Amino acid sequence: MMTQSKPGLSARAKAEIDEWLKKYPADQRRSAVIPALHIAQDENGGWLTTELMNEVGDYLQIPHVAVYEVATFYSMYELKPVGRHKISVCTNISCMLADSDGIVRCLKDRLGIEFNETTPDGKFTLKEVECLGACVTAPVMLVDKTYHEKLTPEKVDHILSELE
Amino acid sequence: MKIEIEIDGKSFEVEPGKMIIEVADAAGIVIPRFCYHKKLSVAANCRMCLVDVEKSRKPLPACATPVTPGMVVRTRSKLALDAQKAVMEFLLINHPLDCPICDQGGQCELQDIALGYGSDNSRYDQGKRSVKDKNLGPLIETEMTRCIHCTRCVRFGREIAGISEMGSIGRGEDTEIGTYVEKSLTSELSANIIDLCPVGALTNKPFRYRARAWELTQHSGVSPHDCVGSNLHIHTRRNAVMRVVPKENEGINETWISDRDRFSCEGLSSPERVTSPQLKRHGQWETVDWQTALQTVVEALQDVTEHHSADRIGGIISPNATVEELFLFQKLLRGMGCHNIDHRITQTDFHYQQAMPTYPKLPVSIADIEQQELIVVIGGNTQHEQPLIHHRIRKAWDNGAKVIMINPVDFEFNFTPTQTLLVENRRLPEALTGVTRCLAESQQDTEIAKDLLQSVAVTPAHREVADALLSAKAPLILLGAGAQNHPQAGLMYALAERMAQLSNGNVGLLTAGANAAGAWLVGAVPHRGPTGLNVSKPALDVQRMWESELPAYVLFNVEPEHDCANSAKALKALSQAALVICLTSYKTPAMEQYADIILPIASFAETPGTFINVEGRWQSFQAAVIPKGESRPGWKVLRVLGNLLSLDGFNYVVNTEVTDELRSLATTNTPEQPAGPWRYPSHLPTVSEGVERFCYWPIYRSDSVVRHSQPLQKTPLSETPVVTMSPQLAQRLGLEAGTEVKVSQGGDAVVLQVCISHRMVGDTVGIAAGFLETAGLAESFGTVKIERI
Numbered sequence: 001m002m003t004q005s006k007p008g009l010s011a012r013a014k015a016e017i018d019e020w021l022k023k024y025p026a027d028q029r030r031s032a033v034i035p036a037l038h039i040a041q042d043e044n045g046g047w048l049t050t051e052l053m054n055e056v057g058d059y060l061q062i063p064h065v066a067v068y069e070v071a072t073f074y075s076m077y078e079l080k081p082v083g084r085h086k087i088s089v090c091t092n093i094s095c096m097l098a099d100s101d102g103i104v105r106c107l108k109d110r111l112g113i114e115f116n117e118t119t120p121d122g123k124f125t126l127k128e129v130e131c132l133g134a135c136v137t138a139p140v141m142l143v144d145k146t147y148h149e150k151l152t153p154e155k156v157d158h159i160l161s162e163l164e
Numbered sequence: 165m166k167i168e169i170e171i172d173g174k175s176f177e178v179e180p181g182k183m184i185i186e187v188a189d190a191a192g193i194v195i196p197r198f199c200y201h202k203k204l205s206v207a208a209n210c211r212m213c214l215v216d217v218e219k220s221r222k223p224l225p226a227c228a229t230p231v232t233p234g235m236v237v238r239t240r241s242k243l244a245l246d247a248q249k250a251v252m253e254f255l256l257i258n259h260p261l262d263c264p265i266c267d268q269g270g271q272c273e274l275q276d277i278a279l280g281y282g283s284d285n286s287r288y289d290q291g292k293r294s295v296k297d298k299n300l301g302p303l304i305e306t307e308m309t310r311c312i313h314c315t316r317c318v319r320f321g322r323e324i325a326g327i328s329e330m331g332s333i334g335r336g337e338d339t340e341i342g343t344y345v346e347k348s349l350t351s352e353l354s355a356n357i358i359d360l361c362p363v364g365a366l367t368n369k370p371f372r373y374r375a376r377a378w379e380l381t382q383h384s385g386v387s388p389h390d391c392v393g394s395n396l397h398i399h400t401r402r403n404a405v406m407r408v409v410p411k412e413n414e415g416i417n418e419t420w421i422s423d424r425d426r427f428s429c430e431g432l433s434s435p436e437r438v439t440s441p442q443l444k445r446h447g448q449w450e451t452v453d454w455q456t457a458l459q460t461v462v463e464a465l466q467d468v469t470e471h472h473s474a475d476r477i478g479g480i481i482s483p484n485a486t487v488e489e490l491f492l493f494q495k496l497l498r499g500m501g502c503h504n505i506d507h508r509i510t511q512t513d514f515h516y517q518q519a520m521p522t523y524p525k526l527p528v529s530i531a532d533i534e535q536q537e538l539i540v541v542i543g544g545n546t547q548h549e550q551p552l553i554h555h556r557i558r559k560a561w562d563n564g565a566k567v568i569m570i571n572p573v574d575f576e577f578n579f580t581p582t583q584t585l586l587v588e589n590r591r592l593p594e595a596l597t598g599v600t601r602c603l604a605e606s607q608q609d610t611e612i613a614k615d616l617l618q619s620v621a622v623t624p625a626h627r628e629v630a631d632a633l634l635s636a637k638a639p640l641i642l643l644g645a646g647a648q649n650h651p652q653a654g655l656m657y658a659l660a661e662r663m664a665q666l667s668n669g670n671v672g673l674l675t676a677g678a679n680a681a682g683a684w685l686v687g688a689v690p691h692r693g694p695t696g697l698n699v700s701k702p703a704l705d706v707q708r709m710w711e712s713e714l715p716a717y718v719l720f721n722v723e724p725e726h727d728c729a730n731s732a733k734a735l736k737a738l739s740q741a742a743l744v745i746c747l748t749s750y751k752t753p754a755m756e757q758y759a760d761i762i763l764p765i766a767s768f769a770e771t772p773g774t775f776i777n778v779e780g781r782w783q784s785f786q787a788a789v790i791p792k793g794e795s796r797p798g799w800k801v802l803r804v805l806g807n808l809l810s811l812d813g814f815n816y817v818v819n820t821e822v823t824d825e826l827r828s829l830a831t832t833n834t835p836e837q838p839a840g841p842w843r844y845p846s847h848l849p850t851v852s853e854g855v856e857r858f859c860y861w862p863i864y865r866s867d868s869v870v871r872h873s874q875p876l877q878k879t880p881l882s883e884t885p886v887v888t889m890s891p892q893l894a895q896r897l898g899l900e901a902g903t904e905v906k907v908s909q910g911g912d913a914v915v916l917q918v919c920i921s922h923r924m925v926g927d928t929v930g931i932a933a934g935f936l937e938t939a940g941l942a943e944s945f946g947t948v949k950i951e952r953i
Contacts, residue, residue, distance in 0.1 A: 068345075
């Protein structure tokens with residue numbers, strides 16, 4: 001029953017999780033699972049391994065399966081390796097009315113990949129997501145942690161060209 | 165203050181805070197449901213229980229709507245029925261409707277409710293989703309496409325089993341119930357999710373495709389594996405036990421049973437069952453008829469009485485035997501003039517036996533355990549020894565009770581005890597003395613056992629336990645197998661009693677086997693006859709019987725190599741004996757060596773009988789099937805032997821006459837008061853040096869039926885024979901995990917692999933009993949020498 005310490009959560013990540021834990025009552029450590037998973041994911045090149053999720057569970061003293069439940073529920077967690085940049089396009093009602101289909105077509109064309117695929121050079125991963133909460137500036141996509149709003153195919157080209 | 169509500173035109177006075185569905189269930193008003201279960205938290209996610217509540221704009225879920233004064237509920241109005249039918253239609257969209265090939269068919273909540281609320285055709289014409297099956301281990305079969313996501317199994321893990329292994333993975337249409345990573349469920353209660361599952365997603369794996377629900381006949385039974393006495397429904401077809409499910413009994417097992425209770429029946433059809441009487445002639449086993457076998461037994465026993473004397477016979481009987489069997493066993497031997505009778509096969513110290521009550525009985529009922537304020541468990545891995553008592557302890561903990569464990573191993577529990585006092589096995593008496601000293605000093609009552617108490621230095625851990633005991637109103641102290649089997653069991657029991665006296669608490673024994681209470685009551689002990697009357701000439705306890713190397717032994721449902729403490733001593737005694745008679749359901753390789761006569765007796769579910777559980781409750785049951793092959797119910801075999809030996813009082817026709825006789829003895833006999841108060845030694849016995857063995861029976865090695873259940877042997881809880889030690893000890897001895905070592909004790913030695921666990925403490929090593937591989941050690945709790953081979 002010994003948990004082997006594997007290369008996983010760094011001391012810095014744990015310190016960061018501790019900061020979040022301060023915001024919740026001491027007996028409610030599970031409250032920090034969402035930020036903790038973000039921290040773990042960021043440190044691991046944008047995706048979560050089962051071992052990392054287990055480690056988050058152990059650190060928060062919650063069952064492993066409770067972490068899996070959260071990580072599989074939210075689209076912002078990745079359970080397989082992703083490219084350096086993750087592009088999440090909204091196709092919900094407001095964006096759809098503002099021609100998100102055109103944006104999606106443009107992205108697929110330029111990148112040469114379908115949803116949930118990564119470009120062969122490992123630079124981009126394309127994802128379809130539900131409402132990003134920016135309907136007023138539809139169509140919208142999220143690139144890594146940056147919102148890009150009122151998109152046009154030209155704007156998309158420009159954004160893609162700016163990314164390393 | 166009760167409030168009045170109306171359901172379907174009937175008025176009810178109910179407690180505020182109750183949900184509509186609880187009131188309806190109590191009144192027998194049927195509301196369909198899938199996710200609601202009275203023993204689990206309310207999830208309200210299936211929506212099947214929608215009902216029409218007056219003044220509400222829309223139907224409300226009956227499981228999650230608390231009653232309010234003057235509430236008017238209609239469960240069968242058009243609004244309610246339309247809502248229920250609409251939910252049903254949605255639930256069936258993705259359900260495969262593969263009832264003809266589904267094991268749940270005929271006993272399925274979805275099928276039943278669909279009959280009442282479903283449509284006979286579907287408006288849904290698109291593809292149904294299919295879900296990959298999960299492998300949950302050897303006990304539970306999955307067909308996850310059938311799952312309707314009620315989450316009962318998920319909540320069961322969290323709330324009852326205390327170990328979260330199942331979860332809702334993904335979301336929306338992609339939600340799946342599973343473990344995410346492939347793993348076998350490890351809870352000792354895991355298979356209850358089979359009963360909870362309202363569809364055929366989780367079914368009984370060993371039972372799969374073996375029978376249809378409507379082909380089965382249901383019999384009531386009582387579990388023969390622990391002192392809880394869980395109530396069972398035994399399902400049979402054509403004289404075979406097909407499966408076992410719980411029978412609800414709120415006071416004992418609620419709606420649950422342990423996996424051991426459920427799957428032990430798989431051991432009944434083992435090829436190692438003995439199905440006909442057998443005699444060893446010139447070293448060869450011969451199958452004979454009953455008459456020959458019984459005649460041989462009678463002549464052999466008479467021969468022993470003539471050439472030696474009756475008190476040179478050792479009678480050893482399993483604590484899992486029924487009251488009837490135990491009573492007749494002692495009556496038979498005592499009728500011949502032999503008092504060497506014992507059922508305490510796992511124990512090694514009997515100093516306390518005069519101070520025992522007529523029979524051990526918990527000071528509180530099983531149900532009341534969950535109301536306790538403080539529970540102190542001494543030497544107990546309750547989760548594995550008595551799973552459903554442990555469930556009550558966990559409920560108490562969940563209700564805010566303190567639970568303290570005083571143990572030689574940091575057993576893994578499904579909750580974190582308030583305090584765990586870990587000491588080497590040989591230092592358990594010292595720990596109890598330390599706690600008692602703290603209590604005595606706080607209560608200024610230090611005269612009793614003064615010298616003993618003075619001989620031990622108090623540690624902060626002792627004080628912490630004592631403080632908890634003093635601050636609780638009526639603490640409950642429970643002695644588990646580790647305390648009862650301990651070489652200082654008597655002293656530990658005495659100290660526990662003293663701790664209870666000083667803290668206004670009570671002591672209870674969590675006894676071994678299903679019927680230790682019955683065994684004490686009928687006098688299956690060497691110093692007392694039925695109903696606790698002392699016998700004129702105290703005789704040999706089980707350990708003395710082994711040490712005395714008697715010429716004859718009669719074993720009733722006991723495999724000494726697996727079942728007895730100090731097994732090598734037992735095997736040595738048996739191998740030198742001129743006569744060993746085994747009344748048994750299974751034949752083991754060792755038995756072929758030591759036995760001379762084997763009489764096949766009925767196993768679990770094959771015999772009528774009575775068990776008295778740990779709270780003193782008598783539970784009688786009928787046989788569910790006729791015994792396998794030529795085996796006969798044990799009580800009948802003993803009755804015939806009594807008659808053949810021309811003993812008085814063996815003319816029983818039915819087994820209830822035996823219990824009637826015992827009951828009438830109990831009303832006429834007044835047993836003498838136990839011989840207390842305890843005599844305390846002036847100091848603790850000297851503690852040995854070096855590595856010491858701690859002997860325990862793993863959950864699935866507890867008795868012969870369980871050991872023969874293949875599905876149980878394949879679970880993650882099933883153990884292998886190893887020597888378990890702390891990382892520190894392993895380092896000191898220069899051993900790694902997996903190293904083969906020679907474990908020796910005097911002249912005896914066994915070869916085992918090393919297992920390293922941080923749950924072990926000091927120089928105590930865990931070596932389980934119940935395995936042939938470990939049977940070669942003579943002292944269950946003695947020092948051992950460990951050498952690399």
